[in-house]
Amino acid sequence: MSKDMVTRWPVNMNKPLQKPTILNIETVARSRLFSVEQVSLAFSNGEQRVYERMRPSEREAVMIVPIIDDHLILIREYAVGTESYELGFSKGLIDPGENIYEAANRELKEEVGFGANQLTFLKKLTMAPSYFSSKMNILVAEDLYPETLQGDEPEPLIQERWPLAHMMDLLEDPDFSEARNVSALFLVREWLKMHGRL
Amino acid sequence: MSKDMVTRWPVNMNKPLQKPTILNIETVARSRLFSVEQVSLAFSNGEQRVYERMRPSEREAVMIVPIIDDHLILIREYAVGTESYELGFSKGLIDPGENIYEAANRELKEEVGFGANQLTFLKKLTMAPSYFSSKMNILVAEDLYPETLQGDEPEPLIQERWPLAHMMDLLEDPDFSEARNVSALFLVREWLKMHGRL
Numbered sequence: 001m002s003k004d005m006v007t008r009w010p011v012n013m014n015k016p017l018q019k020p021t022i023l024n025i026e027t028v029a030r031s032r033l034f035s036v037e038q039v040s041l042a043f044s045n046g047e048q049r050v051y052e053r054m055r056p057s058e059r060e061a062v063m064i065v066p067i068i069d070d071h072l073i074l075i076r077e078y079a080v081g082t083e084s085y086e087l088g089f090s091k092g093l094i095d096p097g098e099n100i101y102e103a104a105n106r107e108l109k110e111e112v113g114f115g116a117n118q119l120t121f122l123k124k125l126t127m128a129p130s131y132f133s134s135k136m137n138i139l140v141a142e143d144l145y146p147e148t149l150q151g152d153e154p155e156p157l158i159q160e161r162w163p164l165a166h167m168m169d170l171l172e173d174p175d176f177s178e179a180r181n182v183s184a185l186f187l188v189r190e191w192l193k194m195h196g197r198l
Numbered sequence: 199m200s201k202d203m204v205t206r207w208p209v210n211m212n213k214p215l216q217k218p219t220i221l222n223i224e225t226v227a228r229s230r231l232f233s234v235e236q237v238s239l240a241f242s243n244g245e246q247r248v249y250e251r252m253r254p255s256e257r258e259a260v261m262i263v264p265i266i267d268d269h270l271i272l273i274r275e276y277a278v279g280t281e282s283y284e285l286g287f288s289k290g291l292i293d294p295g296e297n298i299y300e301a302a303n304r305e306l307k308e309e310v311g312f313g314a315n316q317l318t319f320l321k322k323l324t325m326a327p328s329y330f331s332s333k334m335n336i337l338v339a340e341d342l343y344p345e346t347l348q349g350d351e352p353e354p355l356i357q358e359r360w361p362l363a364h365m366m367d368l369l370e371d372p373d374f375s376e377a378r379n380v381s382a383l384f385l386v387r388e389w390l391k392m393h394g395r396l
Contacts, residue, residue: 017283017356020276029229031236033250036229039278047352051278052231078218079327080237080249085215086327123369125377127325129277129284136377154245158215171321179323179334179377186384 018044027055056133060124062104063091063180065188066112066141071161072188073112076175077153087160087175089184091136100137108141110151112159116141122187125180138184140191164198216242225253254331258322260302261289261378263386264310264339269359270386271310274373275351285358285373287382289334298335306339308349310357314339320385323378336382338389362396 020041029036035055042048066073066089079086090111094103101119109115122138162170170176170185192198218239227234233253240246264271264287277284288309292301299317307313320336360368368374368383390396 017274017276019281019283020352022281029227029232029234031227031234031250034227034232034234034252036227036232038229041278041352043276043352045353049352052229053279054232056279056281076215077328078215078241080239081251081254081330082324082327083217083220083254084327085217086324123380124375125380126280126284126375127377129280129282129376132279154218154239154241154247155243177322177324178327179325179381182321182323183377183380183384186381 020044020049023048028052051130053131054133059093060100060135060137061091061093062100062107062137062139063089063184064104064108064112064116064119064139064141065089065184066108066114066116066144067164068114068142068144068161070164072164072167072170073114074160074162074170074176075111076158076160078155085175086178087170087173088178088181091180100139104137104139104141106149108144109147109149111153111157113146113148114141114144115147117143117145120191122184122191125183127180136180138180138187140188164192218242218247221246226250249328251329252331257291258298258333258335259289259291260298260305260335260337261287261382262302262306262310262314262317262337262339263287263382264306264312264314264342265362266312266340266342266359268362270362270365271312272358272360272368272374273309274356274358276353283373284376285368285371286376286379289378298337302335302337302339304347306342307345307347309351309355311344311346312339312342313345315341315343318389320382320389323381325378334378336378336385338386362390 020043023040026038027035028038037053037055040050074087076085076087090107092107104119105115120140125136127134218241221238224236225233226236235251235253238248272285274283274285288305290305302317303313318338323334325332
């Protein structure tokens with residue numbers, strides 16, 4: 001089948017969706033990092049609901065998959081949400097004024113000790129959109145050069161290098177289970193395959 | 199290279215990681231759904247930090263990928279975090295006393311109108327473990343039979359069926375971008391390929 005014949009699914013489009021009306025938004029809890037909002041909604045069928053969500057933020061994040069000498073570089077970092085050391089790719093919030101490539105390069109220098117001459121955007125991922133607006137941009141970093149920026153980590157991040165030829169073994173590591181990291185791993189494999197590199 | 203020769207990576211193991219000591223945990227904000235904790239930590243190198251996280255919960259969730267007539271069934275549902283209709287797989291919290299299979303079957307009946315005679319566990323995913331402890335169990339549902347349970351949705355969920363042969367086209371849909379859904383799509387494809395069905 002030629003590319004032109006690929007049909008977009010589903011074939012039968014549903015009628016356009018009418019979003020619920022937001023009747024009221026109230027901040028019901030606030031800490032240094034988090035603001036919880038209570039949102040009152042009227043759905044188009046007349047049903048009303050009160051939902052809670054984190055206050056939406058325009059600030060997006062980046063996750064960087066660095067490739068050097070046919071290896072991926074990952075870091076092992078303490079996560080207080082699960083009280084465990086987790087294996088994953090370098091990531092961080094985009095600072096005001098930065099684009100995703102600048103943010104990715106800065107985070108890479110802070111957390112991995114490399115800059116990248118080549119950064120490729122792969123996909124923007126959301127996370128539990130019923131509660132959060134956060135968006136994570138996945139990038140591949142290549143053509144790396146040593147450069148370090150001071151980060152705010154309490155202890156040195158431990159680096160691990162995984163050969164591209166065995167990258168999917170990461171899924172067997174119980175410390176590699178975060179959904180955006182798992183997505184990034186698959187997305188990078190697709191990208192490498194598409195370019196004939198795997 | 200034979201399977202026996204596959205080496206676990208990385209080859210050079212780092213010294214065992216010593217977790218930071220939790221000095222204090224205090225609830226600093228609370229709403230109906232969310233409890234924010236402030237956690238004071240002393241890292242093994244003496245550095246101290248105060249982090250915020252959501253209060254950990256033992257309650258896990260399930261995400262169900264139903265397959266019928268060589269199609270995936272997805273639902274389109276309003277997400278107040280992003281104020282948009284999102285395309286994804288059926289999901290929900292595990293109720294007290296349920297195992298993951300019972301929870302998956304109940305959610306499937308509530309949200310999709312089917313029960314499943316065959317449920318297969320694929321992987322447990324975490325989400326932003328620096329802040330959350332939540333765990334999502336990904337399952338495939340097959341050998342479906344019509345059965346409906348009353349859910350708590352404010353409006354009927356819109357179902358869409360995607361042919362397995364075109365399942366990866368979902369990644370081109372801007373409404374399909376949630377990290378656990380993207381991971382589930384790739385994991386199901388791996389599983390189908392492993393069983394010679396793709």
